[in-house]
Amino acid sequence: GTTGKPTVVGYTEHDMDIWAEVMGRVFTMGGLTCKDLLHNATGYGLFTGGLGFHSAAERMKIAVIPSSTGFTSRQLLLLRDFGATAITGTPSFALHLAEKAKAEGYDIKKDFKLKVGFFGAEPASEGLKNEIANIWGIDYIEVYGLSEIIGPGVASSCKHSHLLHVNEDHFYPEIIDPKTGEVLEDGERGELVVTTLTKQGLPIIRYRTGDITSITRVPCRCGRTLCRIESIVGRSDDMLVINGVNVFPSQIEHVLSKIDDITINYQIIAQKKGYLDKLEIDIELSENFMSDDVNEFNQLKKKIEHELLNALYINVDVKLVAPRSIQRSEGKAIRVIDKRAN
Known part of the structure; x- marks a missing residue:
């Protein structure tokens, strides 16, 4: 196993x-x-x-x-x-x-x-x-x-x-x-x-x-x-319950795969903010995304958050990170970090 x-x-x-x-x-x-x-x-x-x-x-x-x-x-x-x-x-x-x-x-x-x-x-x-x-x-x-x-x-x-x-x-x-x-x-x-x-x-x-x-x-x-x-x-044990909504990593991956200027290298971080669950997703930018325009960067972030809201019915805080900055796995990818129990 x-x-x-x-x-x-x-x-x-x-x-x-x-x-x-x-x-x-x-x-x-x-x-x-x-x-x-x-x-x-x-x-x-x-x-x-x-x-x-x-x-x-x-x-x-x-x-x-x-x-x-x-x-x-x-x-x-x-x-x-x-x-x-x-x-x-x-x-x-x-x-x-x-x-x-x-x-x-x-x-x-x-x-x-x-x-x-x-x-x-x-x-x-x-x-x-x-x-x-x-x-x-x-x-x-x-x-x-x-x-x-x-x-x-x-x-x-x-x-x-x-x-x-x-x-x-x-x-x-x-x-x-x-x-x-x-x-x-x-x-x-x-x-x-x-x-x-x-x-x-x-x-x-x-x-x-x-x-x-x-x-x-x-x-x-x-x-x-x-x-x-x-x-x-x-997996039933991989499913995240965020403020009562069931979320699977594959649902998030499916949304990300349809958006330009990002890759499918991502990491999901679940944590508590007061009594509520908060979901953050770190997503690597594509190497083709060359813009230094802050507005363009923020528009991409908002677009991803909007698409995730439509698919998952929850608000997600998207953090765009540099290409190849998320650690790679040579076996199974570690997609979820759940900090709520800590």
Whole structure:
């Protein structure tokens, strides 16, 4: 796991076969074949992500560069020199790689041969997915999983839709009301609950994931008939309640992705002002924003605050900061700092 105390999980040989099978489906949905070269920038060690991607790729006779996380400059060198056609990692690290590539003088579209990326481990808005896809010139495949269930491979998107196909022959999904536990109808948003159907080493019945999503059984254009879930909106424990209003980081990210002159590098700070909650969002300016005009700066700030008010129904104090001033993460991005309990 990547939240709280580390979770110990076990796999039998049968479980490893199942894991490779479902991850093979993920790669197939992304169009990979034995002719591809995979740059695996997902963590190895005791994290299930890197191992899941690696073992499935080997089963499919796909060559793997086991780069893991960190060492950004070296990652870019490996990507260019070996000519990887596919990459794995977190969305925030993919964005960080692109920023670093530009800073080091790479021409992203010419110097790299990537055609598809497999990203997961943290929620990503549609705007962030589109930005990563456009910057790198790749197809964006979202991969969903949990260590307690199998690791990555529980579900993934395909080239035809941002919805994620659930491998329901191995993992039975339900959506419940996170407060009452009541099972919700298809299309209603709630907490995802998963039951493992074929796992031996650590079988789990109705595991509460904490992830907020919804289920649809409308067939996908790709022809697959598995049920699908929407991209994870956020975790039930990541949700901020600001003066009685529920706010997810992905909602904020979606708004920011549609505004010019800023980036999607941001940090949310929740704190108390008297008895009321106060929400501040630090947002990095785009390097293309060159104006020294205070009025233009304030107009941009007010525009962002107005758009956030329309989307969230709460007032937000926006603080515009210099490019690359918010600390980057090589794993999951730290988007929320809640100071209200301090």
